[in-house]
Amino acid sequence: MTPASQPARLAVEGLDQHYGSAQVLRGIALTVEPGACLAVLGRNGAGKTTLLRCLTGLIPESRGRIALDGTELTRLSPDRRARSGLAYVPQGREIFPDLTVAENLRVAARAHGLERTDAIDEAVALFPALRGLWHRPGGNLSGGQQQQLAIARALATRPRALLLDEPTEGIQPSIVAAIEAVIAGLKGRITVLLVEQYLDFALRVADSVVVLSRGSVVERGDPKVLNPEALTRHIAV
Ligand SMILES: Nc1ncnc2c1ncn2[C@@H]1O[C@H](COP(=O)(O)OP(=O)(O)OP(=O)(O)O)[C@@H](O)[C@H]1O
Structure with missing residues (x-):
């Protein structure tokens, strides 16, 4: 059996x-310590998705440095970054609609050489509802079921850092609660960078928070200590 990966330190500079x-994006600097959860908050258009797409390599960064446990990812292809242990769950999920739940998971695990390991079972154990949907095409699932599949698919690659773009968007409350429990359960095991508009959710699960406004970091800190007024000033529409 391939052992589970160790969480990595994610560092972004300039x-x-x-x-x-x-x-x-303007001179973004942030660090997510191994196994911690950082929430990136901000209004629509603040640059949150662009930040995630830069981290994954889907769009080339103009300037700056991205490192995972000190290994520079900057200018590597998205595939190389994924192989370094960075997994991404995009806004809108992007699961394969014509593949079944099982096939969606197998494709991801196989791409990381993990199809003969327990990686899929471990990921699905976190979202047991997926077992009952095993042979259903991804495109036939509800939005909440697709979100669970998208996160499980990312976890089936045994990432060292997980990037989540608005996992609660348009999702029914019971599934939001399931996702919150999973993210909380990843503490200490996988480094998580969470982009969220649902402030209460983000403040509950995150160890630290960064607020973006017009592409710059305007607030940062421990969610238990940050001034709520400072947060809402940059987030409320
Ligand atoms: N492909 C693109 N080409 C040109 N401008 C873009 C592109 N994608 C995003 N933008 C612009 O870049 C800025 C940041 O967008 P981004 O999607 O990163 O913000 P966001 O904080 O994720 O917002 P949302 O919460 O609405 O997803 C916005 O002004 C947006 O209009």
Whole structure:
């Protein structure tokens, strides 16, 4: 059996990103300690998804440095970053609609050489509802079921760091609670960077918080200590 991976330290320094002439990220610096959960908050258009897409390599960073346990990811392809242990659950889930739940999980595990391990069983153990949907095409699942599958699929690659883009968006409360319990259970095992608009959810699960506004970090700290007024000033529409 392949042993589970150790959580990695994710470090970002001086990250800039442009779309054409428009600068969307400005000197982003953040650190997520191994096994901790950092929530990135901010209004629509603040740059949260762009930050995640830069971390995954889906869009090239204009300037800056991204490192996982000190190993530089900057300028590596998305595939190389994924192989380094970075998993991404995008907004909208992007599961394969024509593949069954089982096949969605197997494709991910196989891409990481984990199809003959317990990686899928371990991921599905966190979302037992997926067992009852095993042979259903991904496209036939509800939004909440798809979100659980998307997170399980990412976990089936045994990541060292997990990037989640708004996992609660449009999801029914019972499944939001299940997702919250899973993220809480990953503490100490997988480093998590969570982009969220659902403030209460983010503050409950995160060990630390970064607030983005117009591409810059404007607040950061421990969610138990941060001034709620400072948070809502940058988040409320
Ligand atoms: N492909 C693109 N081309 C040009 N501009 C873009 C592109 N994608 C995003 N933008 C712009 O970049 C800025 C940041 O967008 P981004 O999607 O990262 O914000 P966000 O904080 O994730 O917002 P949301 O919560 O709505 O997803 C916005 O002004 C957006 O309009």
